[in-house]
Amino acid sequence: MTGAMKWLRRNLFSNWWNTGLTLLVLYVLWRALPPFIDWAFFSAVWHGGDRTACLGPDKGACWPFIFANLDQFIYGRYPADLRWRVDIAFLLGLAGLVPMLIPRVPAKLWNLGYLVVAWPMIAIVLISGDRPGLIGVDTDLWGGLLVTLIVAITGIVASFPLGILLALGRRSEMPVIRTLSTIFIEFWRGVPLITVLFMASVMLPIFLPRGLHLDNLLRCLVGVALFSSAYMAEVVRGGLQAVPRGQVEAARALGLSYWQTMGLVVLPQALRHVIPGIVNTFIGLFKDTTLVLIVGLFDFLGQVRVQLSDMHWSTPQGAATGYVFAAFVYWVFCFGMSRYSAFMERRLNKGRVR
Amino acid sequence: MARRPSPLSRIFPFVFGLLVGAGALYFFLPGPGSTVSKPQPGQPAAKAAQASAPQGATLATVRARGYLQCGVSTGLPGFSNPDDKGVWTGIDVDFCKAVAAAVFGDESKVKYRPLNAKDRFTALQSGEVDVLSRNTTWTMSRDTSLGFNFAGVIYYDGQGFLVKKASGIAGAAQLNGATICTQTGTTTELNLADYFRGQNMTYKVLPFEKNEEALSAYDSGRCDAYTTDASGLHAQKLILKNPDEHLVLPEVISKEPLGPLVRQGDPQWEDIVRWTLFALIDAEEEGVTSTNVDQMKASQSPEVRRMLGTEGDFGQALGLSKGWAANAIGAVGNYGEMFERNVGVKTPLGIPRGLNALWRNGGLMYAPPIR
Structure with a gap:
């Protein structure tokens, strides 16, 4: 008890200014939290088959709307009898990702190879069904969390290596490579993602020959990958600049080649510096996937909005419930990434903590 | 001391190559993106329809493809929206099914393409959809300069007003001096100005960037009436705090005839879509329904x-x-x-037939005879 008092005294009420702030925050929480909790839990409707369950003046969140539409939120318009293929692709990815994230599990290189080469191919074939023996599913039927994850994972997987190469290119001593990298980075950083997506979906078809029709989703994936790799390049470059010049010179003096210098000496130090920045980019990318809505793709948020138009589920609290649920799902993913990066930082910085 | 090359130094370029190669593979994999329109298994590949199709080309394309491509909205209650099983429902969707049934004898041979307001005309023009059944207002410029033909009117919509029952307003003529919430920058605002000037009445407009904001302002009592298309009023009434306390006024102050449209230049396909719509309206007039259609084949009525x-x-x-x-x-x-x-009084929307009743019942639905 005294320990808790001491902690309170030291951290929350150390002087009149901090005491005032603490009281203010407590007041705001006291005013805001109970109504929200009441809305989300106590007054909320939990069971029901259609909108009538959620009607009434004192009703809170309409959770049956979420439960009833959950499949649409996850798979979009993907045919219901083929959704097992998406599930398998997802589980295969999880099977590769979990051991990858746990540092003690060996064979990281094979694991990485599986995750970035084998699994994407398997997943694409499974989800699109674009192989003999499988029923094809057009990409315009893909939707919901499926599209969100495809766009985000593609962006992340493609932007990391591309970003590193671009960052190295921008710091290269070869003028052509340096100029090209700089132009690429500055171009993609100079346009908003919405513009990139619009160009990919509206302008690109004008330039392409008439017979060639690239899929809308594919065009957006390429756009997102190029866009995020430019950001990644600048983050990595920040890390490269933090590595003292002496490190490179020492590595060169030992006779290491350029790639050895970069791979063994510079990048391990540089990337460790910028883990927060890298994860920041990933999180930003994950949330930016919602922008694909404007080019006619239905990501998770877009699918929530579409399902809100069902008159059998139109209720006063329907929209609020849908958006709170969407916010929660995005938060889970982003918070997960953030926690993992914090864990990696602690692990990699062990040698520096005294 | 001789330096033993660490295994890492040898694999690092390899890892890089792997990563980059993976990225490339991921994109250039012959995935679904590289095909034009995927044929169903066991069906011949269909060519993409050309914008200026010769006589009969659309029907041939649709037949060869094996299904109808129908452009619908991205979610308008009662007209076209997916339900909680992901099945498309609505009056526009039903019309797609009717065309598919007329062409193939099977209403399931249709694929829906949700299109937003911006993309809908491009999609029809480029042949991505064969018919656009997406609550589109028939206007002269769309019919003439955009290169489309409207097949008819499936729903006579118009701008209406939503008021509180307690206000005692029962008709648009009683709106003199009212404050009206609306979305800014649309024809809604212009129609409002025209109507009130024509009726010699005064009003105050409270414009909002989005329909939802305008609606919630109305719900919280900041204005006496809320205006948008009548079909939208009925749908948005459902998300008010107390839907029963509100009333959609019977008058409409603008003409919004919504109908399916096709590309110009293929009269046969246009006729198919037009006469499918006419047949559905004629069927109501003659009392032919989905349940008695087989018995009615033996009817004595020549029509x-x-x-x-x-x-x-x-x-x-x-x-x-x-x-x-x-x-x-x-x-x-x-x-x-x-x-x-889809929209009638027994559904949550509860829209009365009104203008959409048959001509015999005081509405505007009138189809030329089949003979």
Whole structure:
């Protein structure tokens, strides 16, 4: 008890200014939290088959709307009898990702190879069904969390290596490579993602020959990958600049080649510096996937909005419930990434903590 | 001391190569993106329709493809929206099914392409969809300069008003001096100005960037009335705090005839879509429904016999089978059934027939005879 008092005294009420702030925050929480909790839990409707369950003046969140539409939120318009293929692709990815994230599990290189080469191919074939023996599913039927994850994972997987190469290119001593990298980075950083997506979906078809029709989703994936790799390049470059010049010179003096210098000496130090920045980019990318809505793709948020138009589920609290649920799902993913990066930082910085 | 090359130094370029290669593979994999329109298994590949199709080309393309591509909205309650099983429903969706049934005799041979307001015309123009059944207002400029033809009117919409029952307002004429919430920057605002000037009444407008904001301002009592298209009023009434306390006024102050449209230049396809719509309306007039369509084939009425293919062969002139209209009616019912099932008074939307009643009942629904 005294320990808790001491902690309170030291951290929350150390002087009149901090005491005032603490009281203010407590007041705001006291005013805001109970109504929200009441809305989300106590007054909320939990069971029901259609909108009538959620009607009434004192009703809170309409959770049956979420439960009833959950499949649409996850798979979009993907045919219901083929959704097992998406599930398998997802589980295969999880099977590769979990051991990858746990540092003690060996064979990281094979694991990485599986995750970035084998699994994407398997997943694409499974989800699109674009192989003999499988029923094809057009990409315009893909939707919901499926599209969100495809766009985000593609962006992340493609932007990391591309970003590193671009960052190295921008710091290269070869003028052509340096100029090209700089132009690429500055171009993609100079346009908003919405513009990139619009160009990919509206302008690109004008330039392409008439017979060639690239899929809308594919065009957006390429756009997102190029866009995020430019950001990644600048983050990595920040890390490269933090590595003292002496490190490179020492590595060169030992006779290491350029790639050895970069791979063994510079990048391990540089990337460790910028883990927060890298994860920041990933999180930003994950949330930016919602922008694909404007080019006619239905990501998770877009699918929530579409399902809100069902008159059998139109209720006063329907929209609020849908958006709170969407916010929660995005938060889970982003918070997960953030926690993992914090864990990696602690692990990699062990040698520096005294 | 000789330096032993660490295993890492040898694999690092390899890892890089792997990563980059993976990225490349991921994109250039012959995935779904590289095909034009994926044929169903066991069906011949269809060519993409050309924008200026010659006579009969659209029907041939649709037949070869094996299904109809129908452009719908991205979610408008009662007109086209996916339900909680992911199944598309609505009056516009039913019309797609009717066309598919008329062409194939099977209403399930249709794929829906949700299109937003911006993309819808491009999609029709480029042949991505064969018919656009997406609550589109028939206007002269769309019919003429955009290169489309409207097949008819499936729903007579118009700008209406939502008011509180407690206010005692029962008609638009009583809105003098009212504060009206609306979305800014649309024709809604112009129609409002025209109407009040024409009626010599005053009003105050409270404009909002988005419909939802305007609606919630109305719900919280900041204005006396809320205005948008009447079909939208009925849908948005459902998300008010107390829907029963509000009333959609019977008058509309603008003309918004919504109808399906096709590309210009293929009269046969245009006729198919137009006469499918007419057949559905004629069927209501003649009392042919989805349940009695088979018995009605033996009807004594010459109109019904011609429509259902018992007498004459009107389907042939369209390039379709004898039973084209019977198939369409059997699939989705007549126009009245479509209306009542999707937007009618028994649905949550609860829209009365009003202008969309048959001409005999005081509405505007009138289809030329099949003969």
